[in-house]
Each structure stands twice: as C-alpha cells, then as structure tokens.
Amino acid sequence: MITLAKDCLLFQLANGEQVPFSAEMISVELIGETARWIDLEMAWHAAKAVFHYFKQELKRQSVTADEFAAAMEKVLSGFSLKDSKAAQPKASVVESDLFRLAREAGGGCELLFFPSLRNEFRQHLRHKPRLVRFHGLRACVKEIMGAQRWSARCTDLEDRIVDFLRECAGTDMGRSDLAFVVE
Numbered sequence: 611m612i613t614l615a616k617d618c619l620l621f622q623l624a625n626g627e628q629v630p631f632s633a634e635m636i637s638v639e640l641i642g643e644t645a646r647w648i649d650l651e652m653a654w655h656a657a658k659a660v661f662h663y664f665k666q667e668l669k670r671q672s673v674t675a676d677e678f679a680a681a682m683e684k685v686l687s688g689f690s691l692k693d694s695k696a697a698q699p700k701a702s703v704v705e706s707d708l709f710r711l712a713r714e715a716g717g718g719c720e721l722l723f724f725p726s727l728r729n730e731f732r733q734h735l736r737h738k739p740r741l742v743r744f745h746g747l748r749a750c751v752k753e754i755m756g757a758q759r760w761s762a763r764c765t766d767l768e769d770r771i772v773d774f775l776r777e778c779a780g781t782d783m784g785r786s787d788l789a790f791v792v793e
Contacts, residue, residue, distance in 0.1 A: 619665055620672035628672065633661040655793050656685045702740035706730050708750035708771070708792075720754055720767075724774060731778045735788075742790040747771065 618630040636657045660681045664670045711730060715722035734742045751768045752760070772792050779790055 617665075619661065619670065621678065622672055622674045624675065631661075633658045633665075636661060652791070653686065655791055657682060659791075660685055703743060704734045704737055704739040704741075705743045705745060706734065707746045708744050709746035709753060712750040712753040715754075723754060727771070727774065728778050731775065740788065742788070744775065744790065744792045747792055 615630065615632070617632045620628045621631050622628050660678060663681065664673045664678070708727075711726055712723055715726055731742065747768060748760075751764050751771065752758070755761075755764055755767060757764055775790065775792055
C-alpha cells in the first residue's frame with residue numbers, strides 16, 4: 611500500500627474510486643444562481659478551509675465527495691444573503707493586512723504581533739461586520755520569522771496565527787452571523 615502524502619485527503623467518489631487531493635488541487639465550480647452571489651476566490655478559500663477542517667480538525671484520511679460537498683454547502687450558505695441576487699454591501703466586510711501588522715510590530719517580534727492582532731480583531735468587531743477578512747498571512751509569517759524561503763518553522767507560526775485568530779473569534783465574537791477568513 612502506498613502511503614498518503616501529509617497534505618492530501620483521499621476523496622471517495624460515487625463510483626467507489628478513491629482519488630488523493632491536496633488543498634491546492636481542489637477546484638470549486640460555481641453554477642447557476644450561486645455564481646451571482648459568491649466570489650470565486652472566496653469559494654476557493656472556503657474549499658481550503660473545509661479541506662483543513664477534515665484533515666486537521668477531524669484528523670480524517672479520507673472523505674466522501676458528498677461529505678465534502680455538504681460541508682462546502684454549509685460554509686457557503688453562511689455567506690448567502692436573503693436576496694441572493696443582491697450584492698453584499700462593502701460595509702459588512704472589514705479587512706486587515708497581517709503583513710502590515712507584522713511590520714508595525716517590528717520584524718521578528720511575535721510578542722508585539724499577537725496583542726496587536728487581537729486588538730485589531732476587537733476593533734473590527736465594534737463595526738458589527740458580517741465578514742472579517744485577514745489577508746497577507748504568508749508574507750506576515752515570513753516577516754516575523756525573518757525568512758526568505760518558506761520552512762517548517764514558518765508553517766508552525768502560520769498554524770499558531772490561525773489558531774490564535776480562532777481563539778479570538780471564539781472568545782470575542784459571540785455572534786453566529788459573523789464569519790472570518792484568513793488568507
């Protein structure tokens with residue numbers, strides 16, 4: 611038996627075939643009305659989040675295509691509006707640049723970065739957004755680590771930042787209609 615790569619999940623298709631996929635290999639195809647109310651990039655990030663959920667949170671090695679599709683549907687429906695044809699107002703989405711926060715904290719200084727990240731998250735919550743989006747995670751990690759190339763230590767810090775944001779969300783959000791994305 612061939613060992614499955616660390617960053618892959620086996621997808622069990624309806625015909626019984628099992629196909630290994632990494633998070634980067636997953637593509638999302640939006641059809642019909644769905645394509646009108648959701649951004650393709652957001653759908654791609656949602657697919658990566660669902661992949662992470664099965665692989666890291668549930669520690670699964672395989673998942674059926676139906677299970678994955680049901681989880682994706684649940685995630686994407688969280689972003690839907692009552693009127694799916696209406697565009698989501700920009701005021702309901704707030705964004706933060708993680709790379710900017712890392713630079714402001716001083717290169718290589720995690721001790722200053724994490725408190726400023728929590729403060730930024732809390733400030734966004736005061737505006738009662740529907741979605742809080744953090745971008746620039748990879749550049750942020752490299753800035754804090756002082757790294758030119760990605761390494762296992764970078765992956766560890768990346769995971770710690772995402773876990774920290776999840777912890778902040780769990781303690782500070784208190785709302786079921788709010789979502790956050792880290793990219």
